[in-house]
Amino acid sequence: MNGNAHNFDQIIAFIREGESFTLLSHISPDGDTLGSALALMHLLDKLGKKAEIICSNPVPKIYSYMPGSSRVTMPETAVGYASVISVDCADVARFGRAIRFFEQAERTASIDHHITNPGFAGINLVAPEASATAEIVCELYKRMDMPVDEAAAACIYTGIVTDTGNLSYSNTTPAALRIIADFVEKKLVDITEINRKIYRTVAYEKTRVQGFVMSNIRLECGGDVGIGILTQGQLHSYGASNEDCEGIVDCVRDIDCVKIGVFIREGADGSFKVSLRSKGVGDVGRIAIVHGGGGHEKAAGYTAHEALSTVVSDIVREAEAELKRCAEAE
Ligand SMILES: [Mn+2]
Known part of the structure; x- marks a missing residue:
């Protein structure tokens, strides 16, 4: 990922300096905004930080298999911590009712891959070359020397496959495929099982x-x-x-x-x-x-x-x- 090494460093410092974090997923949540937030929450958990995920809509049933998904809260029951990180949100309108948590925050950061993201947060890690925001979160693990465990891998994998049309759209980058190849090699994800849950289960x-x-x-x-x-x-x-x-x-x-x-x-x-x-x-x-x-x-x-x-x-x-x-x- 070209990303911007500078902004990776800034986000890493942002994470290291904070104690408690509110992660914001976008309205009408998809696999990437939830997978990215959950993978980031698992990272914060491992670092001994407090973390919550807020989304204005409930987690769609098909994504409830992602480890930690039961910790996604609605704005009405959220705490709202001093440090806020939005994930996969191209603009503040994507927060829906959760916007007040962004506005009230002491410090804000945004991790996203939408080219239209204007950089609305205090620190902005926007990498349009990433297939999914989850790919950026995976890079964050790498740069922080934190191993991706099974729980995080399931979330990152979900973000990547859902944003790439199950690895078929033109945004399916070699980098995305390498992440998945690595997960498969290390037996961190069961791709058959996750694909059955996302694509072969219809109400x-x-x-x-x-x-x-x-x-x-x-x-x-x-x-x-x-x-x-x-x-x-x-x-x-x-x-x-x-x-x-x-x-x-x-x-x-x-x-x-x-x-x-x-x-x-x-x-x-x-x-x-x-x-x-x-x-x-x-x-x-x-x-x-x-x-x-x-x-x-x-x-x-x-x-x-x-x-x-x-x-x-x-x-x-x-x-x-x-x-x-x-x-x-x-
Ligand atoms: Mn996305």
């Missing part, structure tokens, strides 16, 4: 709600843009939760003709969460940023507060314009 409700969205898919722009839509009423009629909607946007993207996949899900407050995926042609991060969201070229999202028909017509128009821009740039 009945999720299967049905996914089937509903996929069988009602709308193809726009001659099939270039695929749109899946799910209202709160539909979500509830399947007994499904927001967590069950994870991955639907990837199924939309995977349709053979689709270049930009969209999944629009109504939230409990009536807003719409718009998730975007591209196969490489069309930068969906550009679309999301216009709407106050974020992400990158191939995966991005934003929240819309307009009526559903407007949300749909906006995204169709913007996706078409983005594909046109790419075609012209070629």
Whole structure:
């Protein structure tokens, strides 16, 4: 990792100088933000420090196998220590209700791999070349001469595989694969078991709600843009939760003709969460940023507060314009 040796040193000093730490994971937590926070918590435990992890949403069931996951607390029951480290959060809006812990902290640090991270903390270790934030945390273990044990390896492995589409996206770096090769060689992770838990275990409700969205898919722009839509009423009629909607946007993207996949899900407050995926042609991060969201070229999202028909017509128009821009740039 190029990282920045300087910032690694700063983070290491930050950790060594503190006694008690609050680690912040982002809203709608994924395998990387949780895996990174948990791996960092295990590191702090070993150093004899006090640590808590705060997340505005509960740990999704599929990630509950990660050692220490029961210690992830909601903002309402958290302590809030003097030293705060955010993990995998590209901006402060990602903290959700946990933002006050960042604001009240005496010292703040951020460990992240999102290129859009503006460096909002006191110390910022942002390494866009890392496949996952978990890869940076692994490097931290190395630079602190701390051995990665089985518990930490399961968390780091989870962060890397979930952020790389199970080691298949273009961000799957040789460095990421070397970390995993090392874990496998040392028998620190059971990749078959973890993959079964993450990718081969689907809730009945999720299967049905996914089937509903996929069988009602709308193809726009001659099939270039695929749109899946799910209202709160539909979500509830399947007994499904927001967590069950994870991955639907990837199924939309995977349709053979689709270049930009969209999944629009109504939230409990009536807003719409718009998730975007591209196969490489069309930068969906550009679309999301216009709407106050974020992400990158191939995966991005934003929240819309307009009526559903407007949300749909906006995204169709913007996706078409983005594909046109790419075609012209070629
Ligand atoms: Mn990540």
